[in-house]
Amino acid sequence: MDFKCIKISISLVAVFLIFSCENDADGEVQEEEVVTNLPYPIVDTDVSEFYNNDAIITEPNIGDAFYGQDATYSGNQPSYTDNGDGTVTDNVTGLMWQQDMGDKISYDDAVALVETINLGEYTDWRIPTIKELYSLAYFTGRCFGDDSVDMFIDTAYFEQPIGNTSIGEREIDGQTWSKTHYVGLIMNGDEAIFGYNFVDGRLKGYPKYKPADGSPNTMYFRMVRGNESYGENNFKDNGDGTITDNATGLMWQQADNGSTYDWENALDYAESLTLGNYSDWRMPNAKELQSIVDYTRSPSTSSSPAIDPLFSCTPIIDTDGNSGQYGYYWTSSPLQDGPNPYTDAVYFCFGKAQGVMNNSLLDVHGAGAQRNDPKSGNIADFPDNFGPQGDVRYVYNFVRCVRNVN
Structure with a gap:
């Protein structure tokens, strides 16, 4: 050879x-x-197309509108090996994954399964954390809204089912659970586990038990092994308004600037920032921003945003006039959804992921959820509510900039 x-x-x-x-x-x-x-390398989102507020565009140049979006920067490109034994190795993260998840099961059944599973002649499988699971996300996926989807995962390597419409499920009901439990409660006091939906591209806390009768909810589980350091941050306060994560090799803006922007102006702000004697700041992509979420914290349990206390987030008043909420933070990544797939971009909730259900404002998805907002709109029209959980949409969101450590 x-x-x-x-x-x-x-x-x-x-x-x-x-x-x-x-x-x-x-x-x-x-x-x-x-x-x-690096123990925690962030795998790129696979995005290569460029967008304005509602269409695909040619690649913007420095100084042009919409410069600095996801496709502008090429990170650690996805790389997988099919091991031919029902397992797939991620060559970037060092994690090995179960290729086919099988049927939906309860969380307790998943806990029992990892004690006995022997796959690829390995027995040290575990339920992934939400940060491990999110490493597989591709933001080239799309929900068409017409009974067809492009998955948010590499289907050349992974089997990814959709919901079973013959039993009343939606096509998007293919959510995959992690082992990361929400430290707060969602909706009407429900215990929740964070999962990622590789069918529609959203990260949420999903009820562990069915609200109707208290029986265990069931989801898909993709087991993992290897690199037990993945997802663990190693922050250093640089004393100049920046924080370095030595686990990912990324440097972060310690505090947002207190202002909110639509997506185009958020990109411009990030590209124009000078901080800590550096001028190569940018808006993070979805997987980069998720890397600094702290899923052990939430406004309802630690009276703080879901981020390490070294960082600060601007508090806001929610749409019911209550304090103790934190704004949403833009990413540079698109979220393609519905008949006009180019209008939305991804954001993360470091505060409660609020929505209105039964005329009540609730934490419907948990602090640390990832959803999407329209990139633009008349500021007078927002916040509003959208979707089956009445997601609060702000559209004018905060920015926390990032740069690569040279």
């Missing part, structure tokens, strides 16, 4: 050695490996 090609690429986050071993006889690629010196 000869090495037919060697490709070396250097990112600002980490150094990767990517190589393929190619068989002379049939040209089949035998092995691919990615080596990184």
